Amino acid sequence: MLNRVVLVGRLTKDPELKVSQSNISVATFTLAVNRPFTSANGERGADFINCVVFRKQAENVNQYLKKGSLAGVDGRLQSRSYENKEGQRVYVTEVVCDSVQFLEPKVQGQGSNQQYNNSADSYQNAYGNQSTGSRPAPQKSRQDSKEENPFANADGPVDISDDDLPF
Numbered sequence: 001m002l003n004r005v006v007l008v009g010r011l012t013k014d015p016e017l018k019v020s021q022s023n024i025s026v027a028t029f030t031l032a033v034n035r036p037f038t039s040a041n042g043e044r045g046a047d048f049i050n051c052v053v054f055r056k057q058a059e060n061v062n063q064y065l066k067k068g069s070l071a072g073v074d075g076r077l078q079s080r081s082y083e084n085k086e087g088q089r090v091y092v093t094e095v096v097c098d099s100v101q102f103l104e105p106k107v108q109g110q111g112s113n114q115q116y117n118n119s120a121d122s123y124q125n126a127y128g129n130q131s132t133g134s135r136p137a138p139q140k141s142r143q144d145s146k147e148e149n150p151f152a153n154a155d156g157p158v159d160i161s162d163d164d165l166p167f
Contacts (some may be wrong), residue, residue, distance in 0.1 A: 005095050007073045008103065009033035012048060017062035027058035028094075029065070031073060051075070053097040061100055072101035 009031035017027045028050065035045040051073055053061055065071055075097040084090050 003076045005073070005075050005077050007031055007033050007049060007051075007095065009046075009049070009071065009073075011065055011067055011069050011071060013067045015062045015065055017058060024054055025056070025058040025062075026052060026054055027061045028052050029061065031071065031095075050092070050094040051097050051100075052094050053100055057097070057100055064102055064106065065100075070103040072103050073097050074099040074101075 012030040012032050015027045015029040017025060019025055031049050031051055032046045033049055035047065038044050061071075073095060075095045077093065078096045079091065079093045081089055081091045
């Protein structure tokens with residue numbers, strides 16, 4: 001049997017962190033995941049998927065993610081039920097996360113981890129702003145690359161004679 005879920009989406013609200021009676025951190029959040037197709041009127045729908053994560057990763061999710069953050073989730077689908085205060089049976093289906101990836105660099109001024117902020121700045125300086133598409137100028141030209149690596153041939157087909165073949 002296989003039960004695997006991989007999602008990429010944005011948080012619909014800030015994560016909620018609780019500590020269980022056995023002193024285990026539990027964070028819950030909802031991920032809005034776009035559907036791969038559009039409706040008849042051209043609008044793209046989304047699914048809102050409940051996620052739960054435990055222990056240290058729950059604390060990290062609570063500290064570094066917020067409403068609107070882009071996150072990747074790897075986990076398994078789980079169904080459970082409980083009785084609410086009115087005595088009604090409530091059924092819940094959620095993704096139990098094995099791994100949560102933070103897919104956007106943290107912006108300056110959020111949280112208290114200065115090292116994380118510095119690495120995000122370094123990333124922006126090295127690779128440019130991904131959302132605007134700006135990138136730094138390449139350090140070497142293609143001609144320079146070919147001189148360093150004679151096997152690099154990105155400009156077209158490779159010219160090989162019969163004498164070059166080992167068979």
